[in-house]
Amino acid sequence: MEKIQINASRKYEMLIGRDLLTNAGKYISEVIEPGKVCIVTDDVVSGIYKDTVFNSLVAAGFEVYVFVFEHGEKSKNITTVSSILEYMAENDFTRSDAIAALGGGITGDVAGFAASVFLRGIRFVQLPTTFLAAVDSSVGGKTGVNLKGGKNLAGAFWQPSLVLCDCNTFSTLPYEIFLDGVAEAIKYGAIINRELFDTLMLHNHDLFPSSEASQKDIENNVSSDVLIEIVNQCVTIKRDIVMEDERDTGVRQLLNFGHTIGHAVEKCSNYAITHGHAVAIGMFIVSKASYKLGLCKMDCSLEIENMLNKFNFPVACPFTAAELTQVALKDKKRAGKSITLVLPDYIGHCYLKKINIEDLETFISAGL
CATH class of the missing domain: 3.40.50.1970 (Rossmann fold)
Structure with a gap:
């Protein structure tokens, strides 16, 4: 233990x-x-x-x-x-x-x-x-x-x-619900820990079985020590961030990578798209837009898309930039005329970027 x-x-x-x-x-x-x-x-x-x-x-x-x-x-x-x-x-x-x-x-x-x-x-x-x-x-x-x-x-x-x-x-979870947690683990790797990101990629088959796997296969895989280690790494990262910024006024906002747009995807779908799947779409959109608009050093969207494909996440967004923007502007991370987004500089490092609310739709459009 x-x-x-x-x-x-x-x-x-x-x-x-x-x-x-x-x-x-x-x-x-x-x-x-x-x-x-x-x-x-x-x-x-x-x-x-x-x-x-x-x-x-x-x-x-x-x-x-x-x-x-x-x-x-x-x-x-x-x-x-x-x-x-x-x-x-x-x-x-x-x-x-x-x-x-x-x-x-x-x-x-x-x-x-x-x-x-x-x-x-x-x-x-x-x-x-x-x-x-x-x-x-x-x-x-x-x-x-x-x-x-x-x-x-x-x-x-x-x-x-x-x-x-x-x-x-975890052995009693449907694979799609299990994936919601995978998206959050990917987030931790993307924002602060390249090694965790690589571990998830390495174990995408043996650790997280496909939806066609038998229940026995799922039980055997989720009981592995690697899974416990992934939980340990994610929680340790969050622990360190929370201890530095418990009230979410600074560095803790990094944990929102993919979430502002992800929450908009959830709301637009009337929550038919679950949280983790929406966050996966959000991470991809933000990464793609960040590179396209010259806001990051590397095109992280390529690695993130590859990772999401390995786990069979749908990455196509069924909503328009206008629809997503309308919802995202009500996000709790908005402050007056600006909203704070989490942008990836490279896998393992993200940063906070305030953008004018008038530019949000353009940003989202660049990621679609």
């Missing part, structure tokens, strides 16, 4: 290994004194892992409650958060109690946001069950929900008390 220490406004550990959910109660009781805990999960994950975590928490002395919501981006909203808050209030949760977010990035976002505002803040733990949540969203304290106007427009910074990453859970 790997341990990563995160020293943010709340100090906590991320544990990475296998079969961790079976002992979730033990690990959680070491950082949170047993009391009431509400497992927040969706209706898919609930049927797979809820009982394991429930029984483990009960065995550790917790009084366990469960809140289940409908899976999917459509539930990442204020209504779901409000329902969680009402459920905990009805069951007399206090400031000494906690939430356990069991699932992917959406679960972590809504559960973490609920924890940040219930009684002005209670503790919560992240139990990521998707590759995306493991390498990215479960660490760093960003929580939030979508509004009608755009993605992640309401939220709070609220660090967990513990993150348990059981890599065995």
Whole structure:
């Protein structure tokens, strides 16, 4: 088992290994004194892992409650958060109690946001069950929900008390959902770690099987030590960035590579295109536009496109520059008349570039 220490406004550990959910109660009781805990999960994950975590928490002395919501981006909203808050209030949760977010990035976002505002803040733990949540969203304290106007427009910074990453859970993911996490791992390699980028390219077949692979093949591959090492590298990169810029005012914005346009792709598709797939398209568009407009040293789009093709990501964008711009201008990274984009100088190094909002459509057009 790997341990990563995160020293943010709340100090906590991320544990990475296998079969961790079976002992979730033990690990959680070491950082949170047993009391009431509400497992927040969706209706898919609930049927797979809820009982394991429930029984483990009960065995550790917790009084366990469960809140289940409908899976999917459509539930990442204020209504779901409000329902969680009402459920905990009805069951007399206090400031000494906690939430356990069991699932992917959406679960972590809504559960973490609920924890940040219930009684002005209670503790919560992240139990990521998707590759995306493991390498990215479960660490760093960003929580939030979508509004009608755009993605992640309401939220709070609220660090967990513990993150348990059981890599065995990845074996139950459909390949397309697994790819969402691959896109975020590619992002980490592109912005700061060439070696990670090369590792992903090297293991694109044996580590992440194709959608035609048998379930047995998937289970054998995702249990490999290389996968655990990739999670470790991604989280370590994010840990270092978050510890330097917890509130996302400087260097942490590098983690948004591909995200401004990616979020616009998600919104334009009414979330039919999932987060990781949209980010993959966003990274390609930004890389292509950056080189075409003379904003980077190398044409990173060639390597990024090659990487995405290796994993069978669709890279063609079905929306126009005008459609994407209209949505992107509502992105939370906009400040007045400018918006900050993350541009690749070369694989392993990105930088922040403010551009005038009037130039955004031209920039996107250059990447399509």
